[in-house]
Amino acid sequence: xxxxxxxxxxxxxxxxxxxxxxxxxxxxxxxxxxxxxxxxxxxxxxxxxxxxxxxxxxxxxxxxxxxxxxxxxxxxxxxxxxxxxxxxxxxxxxxxxxxxxxxxxxxxxxxxxxxxxxxxxxxxxxxxxxxxxxxxxxxxxxxxxxxxxxxxxxxxxxxxxxxxxxxxxxxxxxxxxxxxxxxxxxxxxxxxxxxxxxxxxxxxxxxxxxxxxxxxxxxxxxxxxxxxxxxxxxxxxxxxxxxxxxxxxxxxxxxxxxxxxxxxxxxxxxxxxxxxxxxxxxxxxxxxxxxxxxxxxxxxxxxxxxxxxxxxxx
Numbered sequence: 001x002x003x004x005x006x007x008x009x010x011x012x013x014x015x016x017x018x019x020x021x022x023x024x025x026x027x028x029x030x031x032x033x034x035x036x037x038x039x040x041x042x043x044x045x046x047x048x049x050x051x052x053x054x055x056x057x058x059x060x061x062x063x064x065x066x067x068x069x070x071x072x073x074x075x076x077x078x079x080x081x082x083x084x085x086x087x088x089x090x091x092x093x094x095x096x097x098x099x100x101x102x103x104x105x106x107x108x109x110x111x112x113x114x115x116x117x118x119x120x121x122x123x124x125x126x127x128x129x130x131x132x133x134x135x136x137x138x139x140x141x142x143x144x145x146x147x148x149x150x151x152x153x154x155x156x157x158x159x160x161x162x163x164x165x166x167x168x169x170x171x172x173x174x175x176x177x178x179x180x181x182x183x184x185x186x187x188x189x190x191x192x193x194x195x196x197x198x199x200x201x202x203x204x205x206x207x208x209x210x211x212x213x214x215x216x217x218x219x220x221x222x223x224x225x226x227x228x229x230x231x232x233x234x235x236x237x238x239x240x241x242x243x244x245x246x247x248x249x250x251x252x253x254x255x256x257x258x259x260x261x262x263x264x265x266x267x268x269x270x271x272x273x274x275x276x277x278x279x280x281x282x283x284x285x286x287x288x289x290x291x292x293x294x295x296x297x298x299x300x301x302x303x304x305x306x307x308x309x310x311x312x313x314x
Contacts, residue, residue, distance in 0.1 A: 011193065012290040015201035016283065019208065026205035033202055036195045037105055038166045043188045043195075044112050044122075045170020046181050053119045053171075062242060066124050066250040067131060069233055073254055074099035075139045077228040085221050093144050094274035095221060097262045098281050100139040102132035104258035105163055109196050110289035113189065114296040116249035122167060124253045132258075136265075158261075200286045207279045222280045226288055229255030248296055256285045 019026045078099035082092035103125045111121035174181045204211075211219075233254030237247040259282035266275035 007193070009287075009291040009294040011197045012200050012287055015197045016204045016287060019201045019204035020211065023205040023208035026202050027208075029202050030206055033199050034162060036199045037162050040109050040192050040195045040199075041105065041163055042166040042170045043192045044108060044118060045167035046174050046188055047112070047185065048119060048167070048171050048174060050171065050175060053123065055119065057123070059117075059120055059246070062120060062237075062246050062250065063124055063127060065237060065240060065242075066233070066253050067128055069236060069250065069254045070103060070124075070128050071100070071131070071135050071139060073232045074225070074229050074257065075143045077232075078225055079143050081221050081224050081228070085217055085224075087218070087221060090271050090273040091218060091221070091277060093270060094262075094266050094277040095225060096144040097140060097266055097270075097274070098257055098259055098278050099225065100132075100136045100143070101258045101262045101265070102128035102136070103253045104256050104260070104285075106196075106286055106289060107252045107256040108163070109192060110256060110293045111249050111252050112192060113196075113290075114248055114252065114293035115245075116252060116296075117245050120246065120249050121253060122163065124250070125163060128253070129258070196286070196290070200283070200290070203286065204283050207283060210276055210279050211283070213276070218277060219280060219284075222277055222284050223288075225277075226255055226281065226285050229257075230288070230292065231255075252289065252292070256289055257281060259285065 075096055076099075078095040079092070082095050087095065105125065108118065108121050108125055112118050230251050234247045234251035237250045242250070259278045262278035263275050263282065266272075266278055
């Protein structure tokens, strides 16, 4: 497992670099993004038990804190960063839209690889997506002064197809076919890593031209926005006394956004220029999440090794 943790960020960066320099090799596979996400969620479902979700429901305080951070830290930091960097109205609006949407499925993938609380992560993603139906348009109007209609049915269908259904199938298979699932459990992390790296590569290829157009200032804004969500998500939960496992889970939920939905909203309701921050965010948060997952899971493995008694002590 340590090998997977070390290779994940490296493979993600290699895939992103190849896609940036040779986008034509990968951009034709855009129709594979959703199936890849479904495969990842199914693999995660196979690693879960019903008791994991029972425990997640009992952590209602963690869920509540995470949702408050999700819909406050991200839109407000987007506005502040845009103002400090002097972004124009379109780009400011785009970054605010990114900050106003729910957490993305990428947070579930990265949480799984970072050894976080996966059931809590999925619960938070589902709750933030449902709340986002009401909160996203309200926050955009309040923070950016723009009115946007959110496609409610499309969001719910997307959530069901990409997240809930494959996780439930995996969960049921793990419950009723435990003996069979145990035989393939060792390869599930590899399947997840390969699938998410393929998705990152395709996303970069699809946005390669936009990346060249935006300039360093928008990339800096996206990096600062993502970092603020990750840092404040972890820091606030740490100050409130949550465990490290819960802190990193909420950190990822707050910092990794549903940038695909943000891109769609910007294109549909505003301008192509306003969609650029969301397009870049979709690339960057996967890369930053991959690096953070590699660090956290590697550190956890080191801590376990350090906690083992030596042969003399034994």
